[in-house]
Amino acid sequence: MAEAVPALCAPTVVSDFDLTLSRFAHGGRRCPSSYNILDNSKVVSEECRRELTALFDHYYPIETDPQCPMEEKLPHMVEWWSRAHDLLCGQRIQRLQIAEVVRESGAMLREGYGAFFDTLHCHGIPLFIFSAGIGDILEEVIRQRGALHPNTHIVSNYMDFGDDGLLQGFKAPLIHIFNKNSSAAASYFQQLQGRTNVLLLGDSLGDLSMADGVPGVQNVLKIGFLNDKVEEQRECYLDSFDIVLERDETLGVVNGLLQHILCSGACGSAQGS
Numbered sequence: 001m002a003e004a005v006p007a008l009c010a011p012t013v014v015s016d017f018d019l020t021l022s023r024f025a026h027g028g029r030r031c032p033s034s035y036n037i038l039d040n041s042k043v044v045s046e047e048c049r050r051e052l053t054a055l056f057d058h059y060y061p062i063e064t065d066p067q068c069p070m071e072e073k074l075p076h077m078v079e080w081w082s083r084a085h086d087l088l089c090g091q092r093i094q095r096l097q098i099a100e101v102v103r104e105s106g107a108m109l110r111e112g113y114g115a116f117f118d119t120l121h122c123h124g125i126p127l128f129i130f131s132a133g134i135g136d137i138l139e140e141v142i143r144q145r146g147a148l149h150p151n152t153h154i155v156s157n158y159m160d161f162g163d164d165g166l167l168q169g170f171k172a173p174l175i176h177i178f179n180k181n182s183s184a185a186a187s188y189f190q191q192l193q194g195r196t197n198v199l200l201l202g203d204s205l206g207d208l209s210m211a212d213g214v215p216g217v218q219n220v221l222k223i224g225f226l227n228d229k230v231e232e233q234r235e236c237y238l239d240s241f242d243i244v245l246e247r248d249e250t251l252g253v254v255n256g257l258l259q260h261i262l263c264s265g266a267c268g269s270a271q272g273s
């Protein structure tokens with residue numbers, strides 16, 4: 001294991017999962033989000049899949065409408081997540097089926113994910129994944145790629161299984177695309193006290209608030225993956241993120257930045273700063 005970089009020099013990484021650490025597209029086809037992995041699996045009936053697709057077709061355009069203010073989108077997002085959870089809970093999904101569902105899915109992490117997860121682990125840099133997806137699914141995606149290390153902490157929508165092993169609900173609080181902030185992550189944020197630099201990775205404007213509430217933070221470098229509706233959303237993304245990566249399916253820029261930061265951090269500590 002490489003030497004841990006002093007906390008003051010090293011950043012904390014706060015990242016979204018779906019379509020940020022996971023790919024948006026591959027070979028011209030869209031890759032599944034953690035919800036899509038479950039929706040498209042054999043543990044969901046055809047009828048339920050049709051209903052979930054209808055929800056996606058109705059709500060996704062609202063989620064990504066650059067003309068619609070966030071406050072107006074909010075009730076629609078709560079409605080989408082709640083209706084999808086109700087449908088999934090009617091499917092008799094077993095805890096033991098999750099690993100197989102992920103194995104049989106087309107889930108893909110962005111190119112360069114191995115270097116990304118390993119670098120953070122080796123240098124003792126906390127990785128906080130804040131996702132409005134399904135925690136059990138995304139955690140399994142990372143685990144199956146051998147990239148789930150103890151420096152990773154995930155806050156997401158985790159499934160609640162009953163004593164019979166069947167999905168009976170989702171644990172509170174419900175995390176949707178526009179409520180990712182300290183209210184859902186306050187206790188974990190306390191552990192980050194003293195780390196003043198944050199590298200924030202996201203693909204949605206809702207991801208911009210993910211590091212709000214980390215105590216004592218001085219610098220947040222915001223990197224945005226602009227995957228979809230690129231022309232319509234470019235201006236807004238450029239105004240909101242420090243770096244915007246258009247249709248970039250890799251973690252190359254992030255890995256390059258990490259190397260640079262770690263190199264300067266190590267130099268700084270050698271000079272006693």
Ligand SMILES: Nc1ccn([C@@H]2O[C@H](COP(=O)(O)O)[C@@H](O)[C@H]2O)c(=O)n1
Pocket residue numbers: 016017018019033034035036056060063080081084130131132133176177204
């Ligand atoms: N029933 C649903 C609800 C949400 N989604 C998509 O999942 C993404 C999860 O959000 P992240 O914060 O992890 O990026 C979001 O972009 C929704 O479009 C879904 O597919 N089905």
